[in-house]
Amino acid sequence: METPRPFSLLCELTYRCPLQCPYCSNPIDFARHAGELETAEWRRVLTEAAALGVVQAHFSGGEPLLRADVADIIRHARDLGLYTNLSTGGTLLTEEMAGRLRDAGLDSLQVSIQDAEEEMSDSMAGGAPSFRKKIAAARLVREIGFSLTLNVVLQRRNIDRIEAIIAMAEELGADRLELANTQFNGWALRNRGGLLPGKGQVEKAAVAASRAQERLKGRMDILYVLPDYFQQYPKACLHGWGRVFMTVAADGAVLPCQTAREIKGLQFENVRERGLEAIWFESEAFRKFRGTDWLPEPCQSCPRKGIDFGGCRCQAFLLTGDATATDPACSLAPAHGLIEEALAGGGDDKLIYRTVRESLRLS
């Protein structure tokens, strides 16, 4: 089969961030990847990406607004005809910055909020109080005429307030709400005891989400990312490895997925050393899990292999030590017992926040 070309590029402009969320999708060892790409390098990456077939550039971090050149980079992406999307924690979104982003042609803006309650949101985000700034940022996004997506990660401490979170999104005029159950890779896996909800919590939340989806149809698009620990089958991670999606990390490493750095032993090439097209088609990291030929049993003879591609590679590696294993989230996986054990385990109050100090200590 012909290798497909990517539609979407995630640009993690920096690993720096004023927030310290304990489920951050940056790698645990983020503090060890110094040397951010410079403006001209990001421009080149985007130019190469457009030629490769990318039509959508998503800018995140860390906190992308910490980069003084973020609007220039977005303008370049727009000049190339790419759809541009920026994901921010919101605390640094000033009126001046919002205006610059609009003038650069930014298509869509996403603001993360940790909870509908100020105190809980601030305690989950860590660092300096952030909730009020986030609310102000969300309002500013609407005032300046952007469409607003609100991103909320669901976990045991906020999932019972899902209705309040939806009401908050309505009040803020979001036209898209992403309710993403925590993915237990990287930081979130370290903090699983403190973040994993109970079965009853998850069931109630699913009902509330689907009611809201029905009620708000045509007004607010609610994306509910299922909690894979509670599903029968795993997620179709990335819609297939090396198939539609690629990430360029802050230091130029090219990753099939932003958490792929958690898979030890996988070598990632860097845009400073090689072109994006060659990396996409030829690098070991992209070829290793592309398609379905590499899949083990029970995936290989499973009728769902073209649907979920064996699930998440990072999760398989982090839980079993083997990145080629069936994702343990699948009820048919030989290692599914690991998920059942985690679900049977009690909660835990301690959270390790995503700070430079913890990153260095843990890696």
Add this chain to the structure above:
Amino acid sequence: MAEISDTARPTLAGKARLKWDAVREKHLLLFPEGVLVLNSTAHDVLALCDGRRTVREIIGVLAAEYSSDAIAGDVREILGKLRQKTFVTLDE
């Protein structure tokens, strides 16, 4: 949701954008964190969703272009799906 009336004026939402993909040679609809590869009818309908033309006028333009009146059902179905995804708004 309400039926799609002939006098409604569909507009492509600000967050969504049509693009001709020169690499794949396909029409695309781009939106936050997603891409739809459009068939030619869906593209032709969306290209006419300018907030000025009514549904009836869009059907008229395409019926003439395709020399077929059977297009009306397709147009309504496409608009209904895209409205549900909030990619198109319908103003009376």
